[in-house]
Amino acid sequence: MGVWFWRLILLSLAGIIFSPKHCVSQKETGRKYKFMQDATSAPRTSYYDYIIIGGGTAGCPLAATLSQNHNVLMLERGGSPYGNPNITNLSAFGDPLSDTSLSSPAQRFISEDGVINSRARVLGGGSCINAGFYTRASRHYVREAGWEEKLVNESYKWVERVVVFRPPVLQFQSAVRDGLLEAGVLPYNGYTFDHIYGTKVGGTIFDQNGHRHTAADLLEYANSDGITLLLHATVYRILFTKERSNSRPVAYGVVFKDAHGLEHRAYLKQGTKSEIIVSAGALGSPQLLMLSGIGPAHHLREHNIDVVLDQPLVGRGMKDNPMNAVFIPSPTPTEVSLIQVVGITNFGSYIEAASGENFNRDSQQNFGMFFPKIGQFSKLPPKQRTPEALAKAIEKMESLQEEAFQGGFILEKINGPISKGHLELRNTDPNENPLVTFNYFQDPRDLEKCIQGIRIIEKIIDSKAFSPFKYNNMSASSLINMTANRTSISLAQFCRDTVMTIWHYHGGCQVGRVVDRDYKVLGVDALRVIDGSTFNYSPGTNPQATVMMLGRYMGVKILQERLVADETK
Ligand SMILES: Cc1cc2nc3c(=O)[nH]c(=O)nc-3n(C[C@H](O)[C@H](O)[C@H](O)COP(=O)(O)OP(=O)(O)OC[C@H]3O[C@@H](n4cnc5c(N)ncnc54)[C@H](O)[C@@H]3O)c2cc1C
Ligand SMILES: *[C@@H]1O[C@H](CO)[C@@H](O)[C@H](O)[C@H]1NC(C)=O
Ligand SMILES: *[C@@H]1O[C@H](CO)[C@@H](O)[C@H](O)[C@H]1NC(C)=O
Ligand SMILES: *[C@@H]1O[C@H](CO)[C@@H](O)[C@H](O)[C@H]1NC(C)=O
Ligand SMILES: *[C@@H]1O[C@H](CO)[C@@H](O)[C@H](O)[C@H]1NC(C)=O
Ligand SMILES: *[C@@H]1O[C@H](CO)[C@@H](O)[C@H](O)[C@H]1NC(C)=O
Ligand SMILES: *[C@@H]1O[C@H](CO)[C@@H](O)[C@H](O)[C@H]1NC(C)=O
Secondary structure, eight states: OOHHHHHHHHHHHHHHHTOOOOOOOTTSTTOOOTTEEEGGGSOSEEEESEEEEOOSTTHHHHHHHHTTTSOEEEEOSSBOOTTOHHHHBGGGTHHHHHOOSTTSSEEEEEOTTSOEEEEEOBTTGGGGTSOOEEOOOOHHHHHHHTOOHHHHHHHHHHHHHHHOBOOOOOHHHHHHHHHHHHTTOOOEEEEOSSOOSEEEEOEESBOTTSBBOOGGGGGGGSOTTSEEEEESOEEEEEEEEOSSTTSOOEEEEEEEEOTTOOEEEEEEOSSTTOEEEEOOHHHHHHHHHHHTTEEOHHHHHHTTOOOSEEOTTTTEEEBOOEEEEEEEEOSSOOOOBOSOEEEEOTTSEEEEEEEOOOOOTTTTOOOTTOOGGGTOOOSSOGGGOOHHHHHHHHHHHHTSOGGGGOEEEEEEEESSOOOOEEEEOSSSOTTSOOEEEOOTTOSHHHHHHHHHHHHHHHHHHTSTTTGGGSOTTOOHHHHHHHHTTSSOOOHHHHHHHTOEEOSOOBOSSOBTTTBOTTOBBTTSBSEEEOSGGGOSSOOSSSSHHHHHHHHHHHHHHHHHHHHHHHHTO
C-alpha cells in the first residue's frame, strides 16, 4: 500500500466533508441541461470515475456515452452555446470569429507562419463556431486508424440522428456543383455523407431554419444522474503520482480554476479503471500535457515545470491543411451559404464554396467565410499580415460599395497535409495560446496538390453552369491575380502567398507517437487523449463528423472494456 493509497483515503474523507450537493441556479441563461452549472458553484474537492478535460466536439459525445454507467465530470473553460444568436444563427458565422474579447466563444491565434486562425472556447467546441459541413472519413482512413468499421458506422449514425441535416442547395451552390461536373470531377454522387471520388452534396449541422446544432446537443443522450458538467472551468494541470520511485506515473486528479480564479481539485475515485481523458483540442491537449509535465524535458525545464515524463513527441506533428480561395464578384445576387457541395478529386484536393449577401455596413454583417475582420486575409502574404495591415484592409472593405461584396468564393483544401510543424509553450498560462508553427507547403507534394486544385477552380469559373455568377469581362486568370492583389502571379506563388486556414488543424498528440491505438498516453497510466490532436491526417474532406464519431466510438469502447474487466474480477 503506497503513499497514494493513504493520500486517497485522506482526500476521500475531505471529500465527504466538503462535498455538498451542487447548488444549482436555474436563472443562469442558456442553461439547457440540469447537470450543467458554473464552476463557481462546484465544491473545492470532488471524486469521479472519469474526468474529461474539454467539453468540445469530441468531449461531449464521449461524456454522454460514459455517463451511461459511470460518474463523469466534464470541465469546459468556455460558457454555454445555448441562447447565443452568434452561435445558433447561420448568418452570424463571422461574429464569434471577429469578436476578440475574452468572453468570445472563439479565441484567435496567429501561427508563427503568420496565418490568422481561431480555436473554440465554448461548450460544444469547434462545432459551435464552424462552417457546419458534415461528411464522414473514407473507408481507407477508418482502416488505417485501426477502427472497427461496424462500430464506426453506428457511431456516425448516433451523431447524425441528433445534429445533421440536408442543406438547401440553392442557386450559387448548384452552379458550383454543376461546374465541378463540367470540370470533370466525376461521377456525381448526390447527397451522401460518404467520402468517395467525384462531386457530392454533404450534410450540415444547420437545420432548415439556419439554426446551428452542435456537439453540445449530443449531451441529450447523457444519463443526467451520471454526469456533472462545469462551465468556465479552466484546467491548469493534471496530477500524477507513482506507486514506487521507478514505476510509471499514474494520473489521479486535475486542478482547475473557476471564473473567480478560485482553485478546485477533482480526483479519480479509487479503482484501477478510472481515467482522466484530455479532449482539449489540437492546441489545448498538447499544451495541457506539457503544463502537467509530459513533454520534451528541456523545454519543460525552461518553463520551470517538473518533468513527469520526458516525451519529445508531445507537440510534434502539428498540421493545418492550407486553404486557398478565389473571389468571384457576381452580377447576380447569391444566397448566403457556407459549405454544402464538395468535389473530391483523385489527386488530393477538395473543392468547396461559400457565398455571401450584400454587405450591410449598419449591422456590421459579415461576409460569409472570407472577411479580414474574421482573420481571413489573402491580399498580402502571411508574414505581411500585421495587425496594421489587417486594420487597413478592414477599413478599406468597410468603405466599399455594397455591390463589391456580391459574389462567392470557390476554395480548395488539400488532404493530409504532409508538411508538419510543432507546438511549444509561450508561458505556463493555459488561458493563453501556445506557439504553433504549421510550415504550410514545406513539402512540394502539398504545393502540387494546391496548384492542381486551382486549375480545377479555373475550370469551374469558366464553366457554362457558373456563368450567371461571374462578369463576362473577368477571366479566371484575372480573378486569380485580383484575389492575390497582383497584376500577375504564378499558381505556385498564388498558393503560397494567399494561403489561409480552413481551421482543420490537428496533431500534437498523434496516435503512435504520444498515444497508442486505444488513445492511452504512452508511458503513463490512467490518462487518454481523445480529440483532433490525435490525428495524423485530417479525416474526410472536413473533420467534425469524425471527431464527434471518435468521441462516441471511444466511449463505447471504454464501456465495453469496463464490463469485461468487471466480469473477470
Ligand atoms: C471557424 C471554423 C470552421 C470550421 N468549419 C468546419 C466545417 O465546416 N466542417 C468540419 O467538419 N469542420 C470544420 N471545422 C473544424 C472542426 O470544427 C474541428 O476540427 C473540431 O471542432 C475539433 O474538435 P476537437 O474536439 O478536437 O476540439 P474542440 O472542439 O476545439 O474542443 C476542445 C475544447 O476544450 C476546451 N479546452 C481547451 N483547453 C481547456 C482547458 N485547459 N480547460 C478546460 N477546457 C479546455 C475548449 O474550450 C474546447 O471547447 C471548423 C473549425 C473552425 C474553428
Ligand atoms: C439571424 O441573423 C440575421 C442577420 O443578422 C438576422 O436578420 C436574424 O434575425 C437572425 N435570426 C435570429 C433567429 O436571431
Ligand atoms: C456577438 O458578436 C458581436 C460581434 O463580434 C459582439 O459584439 C457581441 O458581443 C456578440 N454577442 C454575444 C452574445 O456574444
Ligand atoms: C459502413 O458504412 C459504409 C459507408 O456508408 C459502407 O460502405 C460499409 O459497408 C459499412 N460497413 C459496415 C461494416 O457496416
Ligand atoms: C495590395 O498590395 C499593395 C501593394 O503590394 C498593398 O499596398 C495593399 O495594401 C494591398 N492591399 C490590401 C487590401 O492589403
Ligand atoms: C467588368 O464589367 C463590370 C460591369 O460591367 C465593371 O464594373 C468592371 O469594371 C469591369 N471589369 C474589368 C476588369 O473590366
Ligand atoms: C495573371 O497572371 C498570370 C501569371 O503571371 C499571367 O499569365 C496572366 O496574364 C495574368 N492575367 C491577367 C488577366 O492579367
